[in-house]
Amino acid sequence: DAMVIQNPRYQVTQFGKPVTLSCSQTLNHNVMYWYQQKSSQAPKLLFHYYDKDFNNEADTPDNFQSRRPNTSFCFLDIRSPGLGDAAMYLCATSRRTSGMMGETQYFGPGTRLLVL
Amino acid sequence: AQTVTQSQPEMSVQEAETVTLSCTYDTSESDYYLFWYKQPPSRQMILVIRQEAYKQQNATENRFSVNFQKAAKSFSLKISDSQLGDAAMYFCAYLNNAGNMLTFGGGTRLMVKP
Numbered sequence: 001d002a003m004v005i006q007n008p009r010y011q012v013t014q015f016g017k018p019v020t021l022s023c024s025q026t027l028n029h030n031v032m033y034w035y036q037q038k039s040s041q042a043p044k045l046l047f048h049y050y051d052k053d054f055n056n057e058a059d060t061p062d063n064f065q066s067r068r069p070n071t072s073f074c075f076l077d078i079r080s081p082g083l084g085d086a087a088m089y090l091c092a093t094s095r096r097t098s099g100m101m102g103e104t105q106y107f108g109p110g111t112r113l114l115v116l
Numbered sequence: 117a118q119t120v121t122q123s124q125p126e127m128s129v130q131e132a133e134t135v136t137l138s139c140t141y142d143t144s145e146s147d148y149y150l151f152w153y154k155q156p157p158s159r160q161m162i163l164v165i166r167q168e169a170y171k172q173q174n175a176t177e178n179r180f181s182v183n184f185q186k187a188a189k190s191f192s193l194k195i196s197d198s199q200l201g202d203a204a205m206y207f208c209a210y211l212n213n214a215g216n217m218l219t220f221g222g223g224t225r226l227m228v229k230p
Contacts, residue, residue, distance in 0.1 A: 004160075033218075042207060042220035043161075055216065090161065102149035102168060102211055105218055109160040 003027070004108035006091050012114045013081050021076040021111045023091030032074040033105065034066060035090040043090055049074060050096060078113075086115045118143045120210050122221035129198045130229050136183075137193045137224045139208030145169075149211040150184065150191045151218075156204040164206070167191065195226075203228045 005024045013019040023032065031050050035043035047056045049068045063085070065077040078085055088110045094103040120141045129135035141150070152164040167175045167184050174182050179199075183192045195202055208221040 040223070042222050044220075045218065048216070050216075096215060102166075102215055104151070104163055104166060106163070107153075107161040 004091055004093055004106055006089075006108040006111050008111060009109060010112050010114070012116060013078075014116050015083065016080045019078050019081055019113065021078075021089050021113070023074045023076070023108055024072050025091075025093045025108075026072070027093055027095070027106060028071065029093035029095045029106070030071065031094045031096050031103075032068060033092040033094075034064075034074070034076050035092065037088040037090055037110070039087075046076070081113070081115045083115050086113055088112050118145075118148075118210050118212060118217070118219050120208055120219050120221035122206075122208055122224050124224045125222070126225045126227070128227040128229060129195070129202075131198055131200060133198055134194060134196045135198055135226065137195075137206055137208075137226065139191045139193070139221055141189050141191065141208075141210050141221075143189065143210065143212075145213050147213045149215075150182075151209040151211065152180070152182070152191075152193045153207045153209060153220075154202075154204045155207065155223075156201075161207070165193065198228050200228050200230060202226060 033048040034046045037043040046060045068074045090110045091108040092105040094105045148169045150167045153161045154164050155161040165177045165180050179196045181194045205223045207223050210219045
């Protein structure tokens, strides 16, 4: 089945120690998104890639970076995690084509990050 | 910027009954897209239903239907014949016309009583 895969499902890191979360997709979608979701809150968009074009949200901290080496994979790098970065990180994908708007986003299961 | 408001933090429904979850939004756009997503505990978010703002007809997916009132900027979700598996957090979401910003409401936690 085509899907969005996130590994690991749970990640524990230490305060200030860089961590990378990964997302892969078999949907062949050209847009990939990273959201941060804190406990009992709505997901908040951090950034997204439209093909190779990186789009950062204005209020996303510099501590968060992303890489997309190819269509299928996208990584979220947190350079120096703080206690406030503990959250669920959701990856989503969509297919965007010229002239078609309103594409549905499909979500992965998320990676829950714990910062000690 | 668009905002999405879900005024019911929690709702409960008896199994087999009907429940309606509320959602309102604020926008200056005339074309946009609305979604309801379901997020079960410790499981991934899945699409329940979507609505294009230019369509007057309310979207329906099996037991799930919406009441889309464009002038009132209201987009409620009705779940008929509620099942135990419907228990989850439900998020209303707005996608702007450019298709590059999905804004979520705060969510409504739905509990289904057997």
